[in-house]
Every structure is written in structure tokens, then in C-alpha cells.
Amino acid sequence: MSAIIEMNNIFKSFGAIQVLKDFTMKIRDGEKVVIIGPSGSGKSTVLRCINKLEPIQSGAILFEGEEITLSTDLSKLRTQIGMVFQRFNLFPHKTVLENIIEAPVVVKGVTISEAKAAALRLLDRVGLADKADNYPKELSGGQQQRVAIARALAMNPKIMLFDEPTSALDPELVGEVLLVMKALAEEGMTMVVVTHEMGFAREVADRVVFMDQGMIVEEGTPEDIFENPREERTKVFLKRIRY
Amino acid sequence: MSLDYSIILNKFPILLEGCLVTLEISLYSLLLGMVFGIAGSLCRISSNRFLSSIAFFYVWIIRGTPVMVQLFILYFGLPQLGLKLSSMTAGVLGLAVNTGAYITEIIRAGIQAVDKGQMEAALSLGMKPRQAMIRIVGPQAIKICIPPLVNQFIMTLKNSSIASLVTITELFRTGEQIIYTTFRSFEVYTVIAVLYLIMNSIFMVIADKLEKRMARQ
Numbered sequence: 370m371s372a373i374i375e376m377n378n379i380f381k382s383f384g385a386i387q388v389l390k391d392f393t394m395k396i397r398d399g400e401k402v403v404i405i406g407p408s409g410s411g412k413s414t415v416l417r418c419i420n421k422l423e424p425i426q427s428g429a430i431l432f433e434g435e436e437i438t439l440s441t442d443l444s445k446l447r448t449q450i451g452m453v454f455q456r457f458n459l460f461p462h463k464t465v466l467e468n469i470i471e472a473p474v475v476v477k478g479v480t481i482s483e484a485k486a487a488a489l490r491l492l493d494r495v496g497l498a499d500k501a502d503n504y505p506k507e508l509s510g511g512q513q514q515r516v517a518i519a520r521a522l523a524m525n526p527k528i529m530l531f532d533e534p535t536s537a538l539d540p541e542l543v544g545e546v547l548l549v550m551k552a553l554a555e556e557g558m559t560m561v562v563v564t565h566e567m568g569f570a571r572e573v574a575d576r577v578v579f580m581d582q583g584m585i586v587e588e589g590t591p592e593d594i595f596e597n598p599r600e601e602r603t604k605v606f607l608k609r610i611r612y
Numbered sequence: 613m614s615l616d617y618s619i620i621l622n623k624f625p626i627l628l629e630g631c632l633v634t635l636e637i638s639l640y641s642l643l644l645g646m647v648f649g650i651a652g653s654l655c656r657i658s659s660n661r662f663l664s665s666i667a668f669f670y671v672w673i674i675r676g677t678p679v680m681v682q683l684f685i686l687y688f689g690l691p692q693l694g695l696k697l698s699s700m701t702a703g704v705l706g707l708a709v710n711t712g713a714y715i716t717e718i719i720r721a722g723i724q725a726v727d728k729g730q731m732e733a734a735l736s737l738g739m740k741p742r743q744a745m746i747r748i749v750g751p752q753a754i755k756i757c758i759p760p761l762v763n764q765f766i767m768t769l770k771n772s773s774i775a776s777l778v779t780i781t782e783l784f785r786t787g788e789q790i791i792y793t794t795f796r797s798f799e800v801y802t803v804i805a806v807l808y809l810i811m812n813s814i815f816m817v818i819a820d821k822l823e824k825r826m827a828r829q
Binding site: 420422443444445446447448450451452454456458459460461462471472475476477517520521524 | 727729730732733734735736737738739740743747748751752755
């Protein structure tokens with residue numbers, strides 16, 4: 370399988386704080402990668418660098434083999450990379466349906482009726498067909514996150530980035546979001562997921578990446594990482610999150 | 613000394629004309645001030661250093677000097693440099709420049725009060741920064757801006773009385789002229805105050821309705 374994303378020797382800092390240090394990672398087409406690690410380890414920054422929400426200081430990021438440079442059409446790049454945020458970031462002044470059709474209509478020029486039909490199919494997929502005309506604030510956190518997933522999918526992305534998608538949710542709402550993500554994985558979507566949900570990682574990930582202090586400490590299959598971690602830092606982290 | 617408001621009654625048509633001029637000055641300077649304010653706020657948050665520093669200095673200078681001095685520079689000062697503005701032009705322009713500086717800050721604060729995640733979500737969907745600003749961040753910022761903008765509009769309407777000093781015959785100056793002939797300061801000034809209050813009240817009611825309608829969305 371070819372790499373859809375390649376990150377080569379990325380250095381990224383916020384002021385004096387070095388967040389990514391010589392970070393290198395490849396994501397193959399169709400792969401499901403789960404990134405775990407302590408807070409502040411740079412997990413979210415990795416995702417935000419992929420779709421250029423964050424600039425990098427040095428290194429190269431390649432999308433489908435082509436390096437992202439200053440002349441890259443960011444709008445076009447981002448339409449191919451869906452992103453789901455920890456705090457959903459739905460547009461509060463638009464209904465659920467309007468949230469989903471916004472980008473297809475405005476960015477891709479899809480007709481409103483086509484976009485609506487596609488949006489309703491997506492809402493059906495995430496189990497929220499009856500919420501099309503509601504405003505985000507009328508929905509639970511879990512429902513909002515499912516809408517956010519549908520909104521990202523509406524652009525037909527080639528890869529989906531999930532930035533701690535269940536961290537802002539009440540515990541009883543986590544399951545419904547993970548279920549939607551699992552279904553998406555089964556359909557073959559390429560996914561990079563930053564999460565603390567180890568059960569999800571075990572079940573869905575082809576590869577688990579453990580990060581600490583801006584670097585990959587260890588990576589491997591879920592069995593490798595969860596059953597037989599080699600590195601001391603991985604062991605300490607896993608022990609800590611199990612309680 | 614007894615109060616006699618009956619004298620005002622025959623002068624009432626003139627006072628109403630003054631009200632119209634006051635409304636006219638206020639409306640023009642508000643519209644123009646909004647243009648300055650929107651442009652100023654966009655410059656202020658722009659990543660272009662040149663634009664943002666122009667907007668910074670604009671706000672700094674205007675907020676840091678009295679509106680009366682600003683009007684006097686325009687009307688009495690500029691002719692010395694060969695630029696003579698009519699009193700109406702100087703008055704409206706001065707008030708607009710003044711209120712525009714405050715509106716710049718109001719809109720800037722409103723835009724920055726919108727959760728950063730909104731811009732990020734819009735960009736992540738492939739929207740261009742301008743599209744995201746107009747379609748996603750802007751509408752949310754407007755909602756936040758309405759109460760302070762209403763405040764600023766009220767200030768502008770009251771500040772328009774300063775235009776009397778550059779010889780515009782608006783409500784306040786009309787009143788002064790009535791006092792010259794009637795010597796009824798108390799009656800005239802109180803009636804003027806009530807007229808300002810009525811004009812502002814009408815405006816407040818409209819603004820209140822607008823705010824409630826926006827909140828429902």
C-alpha cells in the first residue's frame with residue numbers, strides 16, 4: 370500500500386517550547402493509526418500539522434507523494450483531509466443540515482439539493498436523520514460529535530483525522546461516537562485517531578503509536594504496545610491510564 | 613422665578629427641525645463610522661503588519677484625544693492648510709472618524725471573542741479564510757457586537773451636540789438660539805434633554821427588538 374501521508378523530520382515549536390522533535394511518520398492508504406501518549410506529548414499537533422492548521426518550522430509533509438509547500442492549494446488539500454475536533458466546533462448559527470452542506474456547497478460548488486440529499490444520507494449513517502433541522506445546542510455532546518463526523522465526511526475525504534473526539538464527552542455518550550468511528554473504519558476509511566480510548570485502539574487500530582515529548586517512543590500492533598511494551602515510558606504510561 | 617414652558621410651544625417647530633438635523637448628522641456619521649469601523653477592525657486583525665499598525669494608530673490617536681478637538685482641527689484647523697470643509701462635512705466626518713475608532717475596537721473584540729475552533733473547523737473543511745470570516749465567524753461576531761454597538765450609536769447621537777460648535781444648527785444649537793431671544797435657559801435645556809432622550813429611546817427599542825430576534829436564531 371502506498372503512503373497517503375508522509376511526515377519527514379518535522380520540527381515544530383510554539384515559541385520556546387519544542388513540540389515536535391524530528392518527528393517522522395508514514396500513514397498508508399486504508400491504515401488505521403491510533404496515537405496515544407501523555408498530554409503535551411504533541412499528539413494533537415501532529416494532526417494539526419497534517420492539514421496545515423499549524424505551520425511547521427522544518428521538515429516535509431507529503432500528501433499522496435506530493436510535498437505540501439507554500440504554493441500548495443490549502444483549500445484543495447483540506448477538502449481531502451477530514452478533521453474531527455475534541456470540542457466538535459459545529460457552527461452554532463446553522464442547523465445540523467446547514468452545518469453539513471456548508472462546505473460542499475461553498476467550497477465544492479455542489480448544488481444545494483444534491484448536498485442536502487447527501488447530508489441526509491450521512492445523517493442516517495450516524496443515526497441522526499431526525500435531527501437535520503435542529504441547532505447544535507439542542508443536541509447532546511455525543512450527537513454533536515456525530516454530526517461533526519458527518520460534516521467532515523460530506524467532503525468525501527481520503528483520510529480522517531480525529532483529535533481526541535471523545536475527550537469532551539460525558540462517559541455515557543462516548544460509546545455512540547466510537548460506534549460511528551468503528552463503522553467508518555470497517556468501511557475502509559484511512560484514519561488517524563488521537564485518543565485515550567484504549568479499547569477502541571485495541572479493536573480498530575492497525576498500528577498504535579506511543580508519543581512522548583514530541584517524539585515517537587514506540588509503535589506497533591495493539592498487541593505489541595498493550596501486551597508487550599518494550600520501552601519503560603510506554604509501560605509507565607499504560608499503567609497510569611489503566612487506573 | 614417661575615417656569616414658563618408655553619414660550620417653547622411656538623418654538624417647537626424649530627426645535628423639531630433641529631432634531632431632524634441631529635438625526636441626519638448622527639445617521640451619516642454612524643453609517644460612515646461603521647465603514648471605518650469594519651475596515652479598521654479587519655486591518656487590526658490582519659496579519660499584514662502595515663495594515664494592522666495603521667489601524668492601531670488610528671484607534672490610539674482618536675481614542676486618546678477629545679472629539680471636540682478633533683472637530684476643531686477639521687473645521688477651524690484645516691483651512692489654514694488650504695482645505696476648507698463645510699460645517700456639515702467637517703461635523704459628519706469628524707464624528708464618523710471618532711465613532712469609527714470605537715467601532716473598530718468593538719468589532720475586533722467581537723471577532724476575537726468567537727471561539728478559534730470555528731475558524732479552524734471552517735478551514736479544515738477547505739473554506740478559504742475570507743469565506744470562513746464572512747460565513748462562519750462574521751455572523752457570530754455580529755451577535756456579540758450588537759450590545760456594545762448600540763451603546764456606541766447612542767454615544768454618537770449624543771456627541772452630535774458637539775457639532776453645534778462647528779456651527780451646525782442641530783438640536784442643541786437651535787436651543788441656544790432660542791435662549792438668546794427668550795432667556796429661558798432652564799425650560800429650553802430641559803426640553804432639549806427630553807428630545808434627545810426620546811430620540812435615543814426610539815433607537816433603543818429598535819435595537820432591543822433586533823437583539824432579541826438575533827438571539828432567537
